[in-house]
Amino acid sequence: xxxxxxxxxxxxxxxxxxxxxxxxxxxxxxxxxxxxxxxxxxxxxxxxxxxxxxxxxxxxxxxxxxxxxxxxxxxxxxxxxxxxxxxxxxxxxxxxxxxxxxxxxxxxxxxxxxxxxxxxxxxxxxxxxxxxxxxxxxxxxxxxxxxxxxxxxxxxxxx
Amino acid sequence: xxxxxxxxxxxxxxxxxxxxxxxxxxxxxxxxxxxxxxxxxxxxxxxxxxxxxxxxxxxxxxxxxxxxxxxxxxxxxxxxxxxxxxxxxxxxxxxxxxxxxxxxxxxxxxxxxxxxxxxxxxxxxxxxxxxxxxxxxxxxxxxxxxxxxxxxxxxxxxxxxxxxxxxxxxxxxxxxxxxxxxxxxxxx
Numbered sequence: 001x002x003x004x005x006x007x008x009x010x011x012x013x014x015x016x017x018x019x020x021x022x023x024x025x026x027x028x029x030x031x032x033x034x035x036x037x038x039x040x041x042x043x044x045x046x047x048x049x050x051x052x053x054x055x056x057x058x059x060x061x062x063x064x065x066x067x068x069x070x071x072x073x074x075x076x077x078x079x080x081x082x083x084x085x086x087x088x089x090x091x092x093x094x095x096x097x098x099x100x101x102x103x104x105x106x107x108x109x110x111x112x113x114x115x116x117x118x119x120x121x122x123x124x125x126x127x128x129x130x131x132x133x134x135x136x137x138x139x140x141x142x143x144x145x146x147x148x149x150x151x152x153x154x155x156x157x158x159x
Numbered sequence: 160x161x162x163x164x165x166x167x168x169x170x171x172x173x174x175x176x177x178x179x180x181x182x183x184x185x186x187x188x189x190x191x192x193x194x195x196x197x198x199x200x201x202x203x204x205x206x207x208x209x210x211x212x213x214x215x216x217x218x219x220x221x222x223x224x225x226x227x228x229x230x231x232x233x234x235x236x237x238x239x240x241x242x243x244x245x246x247x248x249x250x251x252x253x254x255x256x257x258x259x260x261x262x263x264x265x266x267x268x269x270x271x272x273x274x275x276x277x278x279x280x281x282x283x284x285x286x287x288x289x290x291x292x293x294x295x296x297x298x299x300x301x302x303x304x305x306x307x308x309x310x311x312x313x314x315x316x317x318x319x320x321x322x323x324x325x326x327x328x329x330x331x332x333x334x335x336x337x338x339x340x341x342x343x344x345x346x347x
Contacts, residue, residue, distance in 0.1 A: 005325055013300070034325075037332035042300045044335055048281035049301045052200035057209060059199065060217045062191040066184050068217075069224035076225075 006034040016042035093150045100143060111140070182229055191220065194237050198244060201302070204285055205248050205293050215251065219244040238308055245294055245312045252290050284334035292327035299324055 006012075008028055012035045015021045021029075029035040182190075195216065202212035202219075222243050223236070230236035285293050291313060298304040298312060306320040315323070 005321070017300075017303075037328060040335055040340060041296065041328050041331050044281045044284070044331075044340065045296060045300045048204065048285070049197070049200050049297075051281075052203055053196045055209070059191075059195045060213050062188050062195070062220075063184075065191070065217055065220045066187055066224070069221050072221070072225055 004034065006032055006038075008032065008035055009038060012038050013042055017046065089150070089153050096146065096150060107139070182224070187220075187224065190233055190236055193233065194240060195220075197302070198240060201241070201294075201297050202244055202248065204282070204297055205290055206251060207282075207286055211251070215244060215247045218247055222247075238304075238312075241298065241302065241304070242312045248290065248294065249314075280335065280338040280340060284331055284338055287334050288327065288330055292323075292330060295320070295324055296327050296331060 008025065011025055012029055015025055015029075016039045029039055198219065199212050199216050202215050203209055206212055206215070219240055223240055228236070228239055230239060285296075288296075294313060295309055298309045299306075304312070306324075307317050309315070309324075310317040310320050
């Protein structure tokens with residue numbers, strides 16, 4: 001019996017899979033350890049594959065896999081489509097912060113002056129006039145509201 | 160006793176070659192119906208765990224769909240699918256054990272689903288082999304993959320497949336013989 005690679009391997013494999021043995025091939029197989037082993041392995045794996053394929057446990061639902069793939073694709077498309085918008089939003093936030101920081105010293109003086117002259121005993125409707133400058137109130141309000149709007153557009157949406 | 164004249168449960172895909180190249184849901188379902196059971200068998204015999212095999216199976220199809228791979232025909236898609244599945248198995252074994260190529264441990268806990276570990280002689284013999292040997296043998300002798308296809312799936316050189324396959328086969332034969340299955344007995 002030979003124990004190395006055999007030139008009949010392909011023919012023996014095909015025969016082992018089909019069960020169609022010619023007398024010569026059968027005789028060879030019976031005298032060749034390599035081909036006998038090959039026959040044993042091919043037959044064993046075939047039986048095993050048949051056993052595994054016959055397991056009752058249902059397969060995962062193909063419709064669900066399809067749906068998950070579609071959702072993943074849509075998510076990817078959405079991310080791709082909104083990438084530019086997100087970058088523009090981030091740039092806008094950065095510019096707003098930069099501009100805001102540039103005006104901080106001047107604004108701080110204005111706010112300080114406004115608060116020092118603020119008379120809290122007056123009604124709310126008179127507060128802009130009491131602050132000395134209605135423009136200051138408008139600027140501060142816009143900064144606060146603008147900041148909130150940008151936060152909503154960027155951070156809140158990402159969450 | 161293993162019956163000799165078994166026809167391998169190969170995936171019959173050649174007849175699907177004429178189907179549309181674009182993968183719509185119907186085409187996917189058709190491909191799935193044709194390939195899922197054999198692919199699950201491959202995954203299960205490679206990892207030894209039905210639940211994990213089902214997870215990897217779903218992930219393999221998902222990755223195929225997400226990649227947008229269309230393939231020339233279903234044979235082409237099937238090969239691609241097996242390549243993804245083999246990569247997933249490799250990742251799994253890497254995550255599980257960094258030193259890799261060791262036989263995964265079996266869950267012997269009482270009440271464990273019978274189907275999870277097929278306790279046949281062949282299953283036991285296969286479990287004694289390294290994952291790569293199991294994958295190689297399955298691809299070669301169940302799926303009928305060529306050496307080139309096996310090399311591609313396992314990330315090996317085509318030239319080394321013949322000798323590696325020979326050694327893996329020899330190891331499996333020894334394991335089968337140790338379980339009382341001998342070539343002389345099986346050959347009719």
